[in-house]
Amino acid sequence: MTILDTLAACFALAGAVLLVVAAVRRRGDLTRVIRSHGLLPSFLVRLTPLIGPAEGLAGAAVLAGWATGEARLLRPAAAAVALWYVALAGYLAVLLRRRGGVPCGCLDGTSPVSAAKVGRAALLALATAPLVAGWPPVPAEPGARLVACGLAGFAAAFVIVAGKVADLHGTSTAHGR
Numbered sequence: 001m002t003i004l005d006t007l008a009a010c011f012a013l014a015g016a017v018l019l020v021v022a023a024v025r026r027r028g029d030l031t032r033v034i035r036s037h038g039l040l041p042s043f044l045v046r047l048t049p050l051i052g053p054a055e056g057l058a059g060a061a062v063l064a065g066w067a068t069g070e071a072r073l074l075r076p077a078a079a080a081v082a083l084w085y086v087a088l089a090g091y092l093a094v095l096l097r098r099r100g101g102v103p104c105g106c107l108d109g110t111s112p113v114s115a116a117k118v119g120r121a122a123l124l125a126l127a128t129a130p131l132v133a134g135w136p137p138v139p140a141e142p143g144a145r146l147v148a149c150g151l152a153g154f155a156a157a158f159v160i161v162a163g164k165v166a167d168l169h170g171t172s173t174a175h176g177r
Contacts (some may be wrong), residue, residue, distance in 0.1 A: 001144045005136035012131045013152030015124035016062035016081055024105050033105040037095055067145055069138050078131035085125035087121025092118045115167040
């Protein structure tokens, strides 16, 4: 496995890690948050309790497919994750345009929607899409697969921290005057 393959796998797997983290970490009533956005019809809002389990399952399936070297599991799961991030980017872009900085429901129930979150979702969709086509190839060596998983965890943690820092932008404008 080359360095380029490892980096590509790291970023693709980071998206899967973030979906698992979001499913486990999200607090509060996501249905209430989605309803307050006013973007979806009520029959779709009723399906929001399925979001957490669905995104967690898709992310876990990608990680399991990679960790076990099972490409037959990895490819369809990666397709689900990539499509999830495309849909999320589109939803967040519309939400940002129509409602401004309201809570988006990502990772938690309080962080506001922002252009950074739209961009993050779009980049994670782009990073995951090559897995659907089989690139990077799943290495035969378990150690190489586990290294990529570890790097993905680190990248996901970095994305979470960077998102929190981006959410702080503008919160202390009066400080130091």
